Amino acid sequence: MHSIPLASALALALLLPALPSARAQGTPPTAAQATEGLRVFNRTGQEARALHAVRAGRPDWASNLLPRPLANGDSYRLRTNPQAGCRFDIRLVLADGREAVARNQEICTQHEVSLDAGAIVAAGGAARPPSPETPPSPQAIPRPGARASTGTGFLVAGERVLTNRHVVDACDRVLVRGPDGRNHAAVPPARTDANLDLALLAVPGLTGPVLSFRQDPPLRRGEGVVAFGYPLTGLLSSDAKLTRGEVNSLAGLRDNPNQIQISAPVQPGNSGGPLLDMQGNVVGVIVSKLNAQAVAGRTGDIAQNINFAVKGERAAAFVQAAGVSPAGARSNGPDRSAADIGEIAERATVLIRCEK
Structure with a gap:
């Protein structure tokens, strides 16, 4: 394990040696409007000229629903017919003629759909995976015998992965294993913030669903949370692990305002993984656990299950400052x-291998 100098020797980084808010179009929705209809966010990087939303599986896209073009970063709210069911296919037609497609979206409980660069396909094309004419990029192969450590990260945009800075610090090479099991090499340099202990990686060829950051209401003590990631890789099974817990405090070690304290058990390898609320939105990035041995040396008592995560709003602001709209x-x-939260997280959470 490696300690985090920024948090003091009482906290242990969970690195495992290898065995912003979008702008709403028009006025913000009222509390009553927020429970009504569907809000579609354009995060594709370009203007959208048309928006289509139809019941999932319908063979045609029906008519354009936009009264005017939708700028990148803006959103548009649709009023849906309760008789139309809960599953919808969504399409944005972009300024360059390509399309961003999200199929089979459950809108009865999830009232927002975000289409980013990872959802873009050729005009008239189908959503990923790529066609046989466009083969996936070749896999990056781990170097035999390399000194390595592992951590966790998650997709916040197409080809962009958020993790902890200490997970990728001083690495000669960073490999990211996507939810499909393929390895991709991150392209240096990473955008980092030493104070928050965050890093944003560029990973060409890695696309898929992204996780959404919770915008409101404010997080409260006692709320249930789920930690998701790849702890103890090489010792436990190779699949991702889920643990449940609660928010214990809205500040971290020594009143760190950038962190929250949680009871969800985490282990080496969880660093950089998402902490989600019980609706599947990110409220934190797992960063460290209390060093029980150091605490016992000071107090004579063994502290149990005290863990920390970078606050979700701080992480979202970092991503925004790095030029990516979360x-x-x-x-x-x-x-x-x-179990539902785990299925949401699994589609966007990745294993990170740091080779030195």
Whole structure:
């Protein structure tokens, strides 16, 4: 394990040696409007000229719903017919003629859909995976015998992965294993923030669903949370692990205002993984656990299950400052099961291998 100098020797980084808010179009929705209809966010990097939303599986896209072009970063709210069901296919037609497509979206409980660069396909094309004419990029191969450590990260945009700075610090090479099991090489340099202990990686060829950051309501003590990631890789099974817990404090070690304290158990390898609320929105980035041995040496007592995460709003602001518009969502609907949250997280969470 490596300690985090910024947090003091009482906290241990969870690195495992290898065994912004989008702008709403028009006025912001009222509380009543927020529970009504569907808000579609354009985060593709360019203007959208048309928006289509039809019941999932319908063979045609029907008519354009936009009264005017939708700028990148803006959103448009649709009023949906309750008789139309809960599953919809969404399409944005972009200024360059390509399309951004999100299929089979569940809109009865999730009232926001974000289409980013990872959802873009050729005009008239289908959503990913790529066609046989456009083969996926070749896999990056781990170097045999390399000194390596592992951590976790998650997609915040197409080809962009958020993790901890200490996960990728001083690496000669960083490999990212996507949810499909393929390895991709990150392209240096990473955008980092030493104070927050965050890093944003550029990973060409890595696309897929992204996780949304919680915008409101404010996080409260006692809320249930789920930690998701790849702890103890090489010792435990190779698949991702889910643990449940609660928000214990809205500040971190020594009143660190950038962090929250949680009871969800985390282990080496969880560093950089998402912490999600019970609607599947990111409220933190796992960063460290209390060094129980150091605490016992000072107090004579063994502290149990005290862990920390970078606050979700600080992480979203870091991503925004790095030039990437993070997806955002409100957590004002009914809670989901931990199994549902795990399925949401699994599609966007990655294993990171740091070779030195």
